[in-house]
Amino acid sequence: MIALPEPRPEILARRAEIIAALGKIVPGEGMIGEELRLKPYETDGLTAYRQVPLAVVLPTSTEQVAAVMRYCHENGIRVVPRGAGTSLSGGALPLADAVVIGLMRMNRILEIDFEDRLAVVEAGVTNLGITKAVEGEGFFYAPDPSSQLACMIGGNVNMNSGGAHCLKYGVTANNMLGLKFVTPQGEIVELGGGHLDAAGYDWLGLLTGSEGQLGIVTEVTVRILRAAEGARAMLAAFKGTEIAGAAVDAIIGSGIIPVALEFMDRPCIHACEAFAHAGYPLDAEAMLIIEVEGSVAEQDALLERIKQICQRFDPISLKVAQTAEESIAIWKGRKGAFGAVGRISPDYLCMDGTIPTGELPFVLKRIGEMSTQYGLQVANVFHAGDGNLHPLIMFDANDPESFRKAENFGADILKLCVEVGGCLTGEHGVGVEKRDLMTAQFAPHELDQQRAIKSAFDPAWLLNPHKVFPLRDAA
Amino acid sequence: MIALPEPRPEILARRAEIIAALGKIVPGEGMIGEELRLKPYETDGLTAYRQVPLAVVLPTSTEQVAAVMRYCHENGIRVVPRGAGTSLSGGALPLADAVVIGLMRMNRILEIDFEDRLAVVEAGVTNLGITKAVEGEGFFYAPDPSSQLACMIGGNVNMNSGGAHCLKYGVTANNMLGLKFVTPQGEIVELGGGHLDAAGYDWLGLLTGSEGQLGIVTEVTVRILRAAEGARAMLAAFKGTEIAGAAVDAIIGSGIIPVALEFMDRPCIHACEAFAHAGYPLDAEAMLIIEVEGSVAEQDALLERIKQICQRFDPISLKVAQTAEESIAIWKGRKGAFGAVGRISPDYLCMDGTIPTGELPFVLKRIGEMSTQYGLQVANVFHAGDGNLHPLIMFDANDPESFRKAENFGADILKLCVEVGGCLTGEHGVGVEKRDLMTAQFAPHELDQQRAIKSAFDPAWLLNPHKVFPLRDAA
Incomplete structure (x- = not known):
């Protein structure tokens, strides 16, 4: 377990005064101070960690956010921003002496411009909400985290979120044009916008x-893209995880960039099949879902080339969707993978690391060996095309020893990612979860340089502190 | 003219001692101290500004760069990094009391990995050199500045360079995976690499x-992409610049992303045609070169759709290349545009700004009006698809008044770009040229925040100072 900071008694003592002051800035329903109504904000997607915050404000404008920040800055109060609270690394985990700024009421779509291929939205608009707003004209917003129905664009920006389709279209950073944010001192800054490049x-x-x-990000200008004519998936099952990795x-080595390339190992195939009845091959050790897009002729040509490549690796089965319906059936199991694993083991840690794709076979072999050593089952489901692993480590939350082992197993996997030239995060961020692992990735002088950037923005470290960087003693 | 700093006499007085010390770190040919041999380093692509540097070192390894940086840091000596010296904004302009670190001898390709679609190269490898190294396998490096034969990847990284084909493939930032750099204190830092995302x-x-x-960037890991099956261009000529802008x-509004979409106005068409004899329509007010790529069937389908769109704008002529040779003929004039304008006016300022593409017609009209007001000719050639303008303002360098007017005209164009929601740079950077215009783009507190980032890396402002940010008095 990562140690969370003790709340500062001098701030807790001022609770009533702080709530009264914030209530003047964000009046009515936007101010939450009662214990019972604060409870839902005590955790995020990393549910192992919890702290009920001092107060929650739900502003409706950038100006309100700025006023809250000015007050907190002047009074030395910590602030934790929050979107939908879906962070899997504890990015939105509150602190007991911090004010949570929830952006969910800032959910307006401010501008859609098809000629400039952009949309300007407030931070609390959901990821899928952007696509919904533009799909009528044949456009879409590309990054698609699994939580896209709920997660908000402000959180996507803060975590640089990815998704299954990022192999072709890139992550959030590659689809952003500008943003408006409020500094820790309460000043409003606008960056970028509907134009290429930025000065400075x-x-x-x-x-x-x-x-x-x-x-605090309050508005985001995103690139919207023209949707392809259509997309179609195929399923390829193999006799070994290493063989599938080699496929x-x-x-990728052939130069084809599918729009998605997803990998599932045997435990994951079985869990998903039991849950979704998608017709997955239960005799396979590993399975790939490969999706391509374009005109029907282009889809046919690409799927044929991919099929030929897969055939070199002695597949158990190859199934190419002939229709959109068959494609949806292939995806059905994958999309419910996390829920499916939740059925066989109520508790699991979803890890998130990246590796050079060439290291896939070796890394999968080592994860299997570690699973035996730790005596914990692991299901692997991940975005294989860009080397983004999501091992799901199953454990028993009622057994503290089992949780400790699962955390250590997870840490070992992430260290392995770094060792083979990869990175300890892919799309979930560092947050609380991987804070102390940063020393595996960065040398002390590199961490110090990053801390200096933090200090240049936030000298008192009031904004979302105790995350991302190991405490100095641990460095 | 931008004011350059006076050299500090206490540094100039130590010249012999500094050269001796640097000569121990970078011995032999890599150390340049003689006035005559320093002369070629006095300017870069922004030739209006010149200062002969104190000394030039040409290291051959990251370790040598680090040793030079440590020495300069300890002795309070300014440092200016330099690749091929092709910067158009004075980014590599030396200072009289600064040591220039030239990276041109660090020109090795360290690794090519087709499975992971990446190449690791030293900072002094030319932009085109990367494509040359991988094109045998059907790959290429996407950003293609006009200077790609000469300019070096380290400089591309520092200026976030673009090029004609960035409409589809993005600028340098979108094609970078990692880099190795030396801090102002002489420490070596590695960032990113052959994996998705990065922690922290x-x-x-x-x-x-x-x-x-x-x-100082010394090594770069870039994404290499599979080259399309083929590409083909078409040429569309219109009766007015505003009409061409609307086309x-x-x-773009139709959702098609050509691989390049270049715009030339009448003065530019005439200059290029006289130079390259490319068969350009001399009766047109504006001309577009539109290139698409993919399979032959895809090229045909896209060119047909674009042709239909152009026909709605009453074109003077539409010419679709039927072969690769015809395509090259269409590009021939555009690629020589800067040289061609140089024939009709020996001196010109090449400006670089960006605007939302929807503002193109309005901005072109205003530039035309300003041209009349200033009494200076302007030729417009630019990457229209992503709104990156390159007005070439013609003037007489022998007449200081003419140069002053050209600078003011250029500044007015860039301010106009900012006014319509654009940016005062597209791909050339800020450098010396646009330093004092940054106040048109950013509020004082925004500039201060950026200065704080600079200070977090380089507290003494020794590395490439007096660029990018207006001096505090001017802010």
Whole structure:
């Protein structure tokens, strides 16, 4: 377990005064101070960690956010920003002496411009909400995290979220044009916009993925893309995880970029099949879902080439969807994978690391060995095309020893990712979860340099502190 | 003219001692101290500004760069990094009391990995050199600045360079996976690499486009892409610049992303045709070169759709290349545009700004009006698809008044770009040229925040100072 900071008694003592002051800035329903109504904000997607915050405000404008930030800055109060609270790394985990700024009421779509291929939305618009707003004209917003129905674009920006279709279209950073944010001092800054490039340093890029530590994002300008004519998936099952890994390598090495390339191992196939009855091959050790898009002729040509490549790896079965319905059937199991694993083991840790795709076979073999050593089952489901692993480590939350072992197993997997030239996060961020693992990725002087950037924005470290960086003693 | 800093006499007085010390770190040919041999380093692509540097070192390894940086840091000596010296904004302009670190001898390709679609190269490898190294296997490196034969990848990273084909493939930042750089204190830092995402802040993104002010880039890991089956261009000529601008809007608004979409106005068409004899329509007010790529069937389908869109704008002529040779003929004039304008006016300023593409017609009209007001000819050639303008303002360098007017005209164009929601740079960076215009784009507190980032890396402002940010008095 990561140690969370003790709340500062001098702040807790001022609770009533702080709530009264914030209530003047964000009046009515937007101010939450009662214990019972604060409870839903005590955790996020990383449910192992909980702290009921001091107060929650739900502003409706950038100006309100700025006023809250000015007050908190002047009074030395910590602030934690929150979107839908779907972070899997504890990015939105509150602190007991912090004010949570929830952006969910800032959910307006401000502008849609098809000529400039962009949309301007408030931070609390959901990821899927953007696509819903533009799909009538044949456009879409590309990054598609599994939580896209709920998760909000402000959180996507802060975590630089990805998704199954990011192999072709890139992650959030690759689909962002501009943003408006509020500094820790309460000043409003606008970056980028509906034009190429930006003068000065790329602090649009710096803010993206900064995990709510440099400012509060309130508005986002995103690139919208023209949807392809159509898409179709195929399913390829193999006798071994290493063989499937080698097939992934061969597909990518051939220069084909499928729109998605998903990998599931045997435990995951079985869990998903029991749940979704998608017709997955239960005799396979590993399975790939490969989706291509374009005109029907293009889909046919690409699927044929991929089929030929897969055939070199002695597949158990190859199934190419002939219709959109068959395609949906192939995806059905994958989309419910996390829920399906939840049925066989009520508790699991979803890890998130990336590796160079060429290391896939080796890494999968090592994860299997570690699973035996730790005596914990693991189901692997991940975005194989861009080397983004999501091992699901199953454990028993009622047994503290089992949780400890699962955390250690997870840490070992992420260290392995770093060792083979990869990274300890793919799309979930560092948050609380991987804070102390940062030393596996970065040398002390590299962490110090990143801390100096944090300090340049937030000298008092009031904004979403105790995350991302190991405490100095641990560094 | 932008004021350059006076050299500090205490540094000039130590010249012999500094050269001796640097000569021990970078011995032999890599150390340049003689006035005559320093002369070629006095300017870069922004030739209006010149200062002969104190000394030039040409290291051959990251370790040598680090040793030079440590020495300069300890002795309070300014440092200016330099690739091929092709910067059009004065990014590599030396200072009289600064040491220039030239990266041109660090020109090795360290690794090519087709399975992971990446190449690791030293900073002094030319942009085109990367494509040359991988094209045998059908791959290429996408960003293609006009200077790609000469310019080096380290400089591309520092300026976040673009090019004609960035409409489809993005600029340097979108094609970078990792880099190795040396901090102002002489420490070596590695960022990113052959994997998706990065833990902690996106300082890979922050370094990209930081104009050599945060560190010296020595190695770069770039994404290489599979080349399309083929590409073909078409040429569309119109009766007015506004009409052509509206056609650009209609093409992009339809959701088609050509691989390039270039715009030339009448003065530019005439200059290019006289130079290249490409068969350009001399009766047109504006001309578009539109290139698409893919299979032959895909090229045909896309060109047909674009042709139909252009026909709605009463074109003077439409010419679709039927072969690769015809395509090259269409491009021939555009590729020589800068040289062609140089024939009709020996001196010109090449401006670089971006606008939302929807503002194209209005901005072109205003530039025409300003041209009349200033009494200076302007030729417009630019990447219209992504709204990246390159007005070429013609003037007489022998007449200081003419140069002053050209600079003011250029500044007015860039301010106009900002006014319509665009940006005062597209791909050339800020450098010396646009330093004092940053106040048109950013509020004082925004500039201060960016300065704080600079200070977090380089507290003494020794690395490439007096660029990017207006001096505090001017802010």
